[in-house]
Amino acid sequence: MSASKQSVFRVAILLIVVLAFAAARLVLHNRPNFPPMHSAAMNPPAAEEATSGSATAEAAAINPATAPAPAPALTIPATQSNSPTSKHTPPTTKTVAAPDDTVKAVGSKSAPVEMEIFSDYQCPTCGAFYEQTLKPLISDYVASGKVYLVHRDFPLPMHKYSYEAARWINAAARIGRFPEVEQALYDNQSSWSADGNIGKFVATALSPEDFKRVARMMEACPQDNAGVTPANFAQAGQSAHACPFDASIEKDKSLGNTVPVSGTPTFRFYYKGKTYGPMSGFVSWPIMKQFLDQVLSQ
Numbered sequence: 001m002s003a004s005k006q007s008v009f010r011v012a013i014l015l016i017v018v019l020a021f022a023a024a025r026l027v028l029h030n031r032p033n034f035p036p037m038h039s040a041a042m043n044p045p046a047a048e049e050a051t052s053g054s055a056t057a058e059a060a061a062i063n064p065a066t067a068p069a070p071a072p073a074l075t076i077p078a079t080q081s082n083s084p085t086s087k088h089t090p091p092t093t094k095t096v097a098a099p100d101d102t103v104k105a106v107g108s109k110s111a112p113v114e115m116e117i118f119s120d121y122q123c124p125t126c127g128a129f130y131e132q133t134l135k136p137l138i139s140d141y142v143a144s145g146k147v148y149l150v151h152r153d154f155p156l157p158m159h160k161y162s163y164e165a166a167r168w169i170n171a172a173a174r175i176g177r178f179p180e181v182e183q184a185l186y187d188n189q190s191s192w193s194a195d196g197n198i199g200k201f202v203a204t205a206l207s208p209e210d211f212k213r214v215a216r217m218m219e220a221c222p223q224d225n226a227g228v229t230p231a232n233f234a235q236a237g238q239s240a241h242a243c244p245f246d247a248s249i250e251k252d253k254s255l256g257n258t259v260p261v262s263g264t265p266t267f268r269f270y271y272k273g274k275t276y277g278p279m280s281g282f283v284s285w286p287i288m289k290q291f292l293d294q295v296l297s298q
Contacts, residue, residue, distance in 0.1 A: 102173045102248045104151040104182075106138055111148040113141075113295060117267040118152045118256045121166060121185050122159035122193050125282050126265045130186040133285045138179075141292060151182065152252040154261055161196045163249070167221050168198050170245035171214045172206070180205040181214075196223070220244055271295050 115137075119126040134149070141147040153169070155162035165185055172181035184205035185198065192198045199218070203211045221243035259266060259278050268277030276295065283291075 102170050104173045104178050106179050107142040107148040108145050114148045114270040116150045118154040118261045120156045120162045120264040122162040123264045127186050127189040129265050129282050136285045153249045154256045166249045167245045170248050171217045
């Protein structure tokens with residue numbers, strides 16, 4: 001190839017490169033600008049109804065973003081007394097039981113969060129909830145002054161000794177030993193549920209002197225082989241010979257009916273004038289802790 005032809009070839013190649021570069025810049029300059037994709041577009045909405053045993057369902061059931069105050073209505077089928085659900089509607093204002101001398105609570109009243117729980121001491125789900133979730137809650141968030149845990153009695157008719165257990169709890173609360181006896185009953189739930197010998201395990205949680213005081217109060221609460229049926233109280237109010245703790249138990253049940261409680265455990269939270277819940281069923285400690293951290297950060 002002659003020198004002149006080589007020179008023309010180089011110029012042509014250079015011209016092609018320049019035109020290609022100019023065309024690429026023109027395309028980039030005229031490209032439409034799409035808005036950034038928000039995270040909400042990539043995240044599906046939380047499930048409206050939780051499924052038992054699912055970590056995702058637990059999070060949906062106890063997420064403060066999905067359970068604002070007021071949150072949605074408690075809907076639990078009557079046949080699923082211990083079944084968890086996340087559909088609920090709490091009252092917009094806190095409802096407080098009438099005061100009495102029976103304090104069934106753990107922690108400081110000045111804690112920023114109050115957790116109110118309605119439970120049945122013979123309910124297996126309540127037992128699992130206490131052992132796996134409430135114990136670490138008490139040793140961590142209650143002990144550090146973040147949560148005030150309030151117990152409400154809600155014995156279910158299907159459990160033969162649940163009302164009797166509530167009586168022992170109230171008797172212990174009268175002398176300031178509620179936490180110790182609550183732990184003893186849950187720790188040994190399967191044992192006393194078989195034969196109704198609740199006093200045996202209450203005795204292990206108290207000093208001999210304190211147990212005598214509690215047992216003396218319980219003498220006014222006779223129990224037959226069929227378990228407890230506070231018929232006199234239910235039919236005609238508290239009679240002169242009724243167990244002195246039945247009034248407190250029935251008061252808690254009446255409060256629970258306004259929630260409404262249809263299964264145990266049922267619980268709700270109060271924080272800065274807002275109500276979260278009610279929520280029902282088992283929730284693991286990691287999910288509960290995550291929920292409390294989110295509430296406390298608001």
